[in-house]
Amino acid sequence: MTQQIYRRFDPWRTAPVQEIDRKEVLASHYFSVDQVTYASAQNKQFTRTMLNESTGDTIAVLAMTDEGTIALIEQYRLPTHRWTLELPAGHPRDSSERPLEVAQRKLREEAGYEARSFTQFERFINTPSFSNQHTALFYAQDLTQVERGKLGPETPHHDVRLVSIDEAYDMVIAGTILDAKTVIAILRTKAGFGDLERS
Incomplete structure (x- = not known):
């Protein structure tokens, strides 16, 4: 042998x-x-x-409510001509805005929440074959509802869906959720964070 x-x-x-x-x-x-x-x-x-x-990592936030649900944003995406369900996410306004600041801003603007606790739990390369783009994922807890902001002209009235991790996982498996950062975050959460969830 x-x-x-x-x-x-x-x-x-x-x-x-x-x-x-x-x-x-x-x-x-x-x-x-x-x-x-x-x-x-x-x-x-x-x-x-x-x-x-140009300005740094894309940032996405998996925000967990006290009821055990996460916020998913309905957005219309021009390149694929379809609606998506995504985590609150975005880019730094400029190179001086830090990843945590982006996470706080996008969670407030897109989902209508502020959080007392943010923890980065993942960072990955989106498409290494032609891009140096990275995405950093944050886990947010201890949420308080606030007024939401407005998205861009392609989705002026975005809706927020609150679903459990099990429901989100089922939507990933069914192909309802296709956005890569959201898929990765849900699968990682479904697999468990260890001590992260209890921090």
């Missing part, structure tokens, strides 16, 4: 390509787009288009 040896994964080992040129082709408030030229180990050149975050 042969034994297979697996080498330990090292995400920071030497890159197999070298960046030789970068040009910004589009700049917006939250993102910029670059055309980047690389040289491979065989000295062959190729170009890729990269999406870069």
Whole structure:
């Protein structure tokens, strides 16, 4: 019987390509787009288009009420031409707004809650094949209802749905909830946080 040896994964080992040129082709408030030229180990050149975050991580908040429900926001998304159910989430207004401040602002504006406790429990790369965008997930507890703000023109009157984690999990499995950050947060919560939920 042969034994297979697996080498330990090292995400920071030497890159197999070298960046030789970068040009910004589009700049917006939250993102910029670059055309980047690389040289491979065989000295062959190729170009890729990269999406870069301009102000920092996307932030999403899984807010747990005293009744054990979480807030999901109904939003209309232009690129996919469909309504989605998502956690309260958004980007920093500028590079000076900290992740916790974004979490507090988006929970208040989109879901109509303030929380006494915020804990970051996850951070992931959204689409590593063409973007450096990260999303950080926060868990919020001890909620108080406040007046909500307004979303953008695509969803001027957004609705908030309060559902249990079990209901949210069922919606993920059924394909009702498709937004990646919301799926990841619900699955992580369903699996349990350990001491996080009791902090």
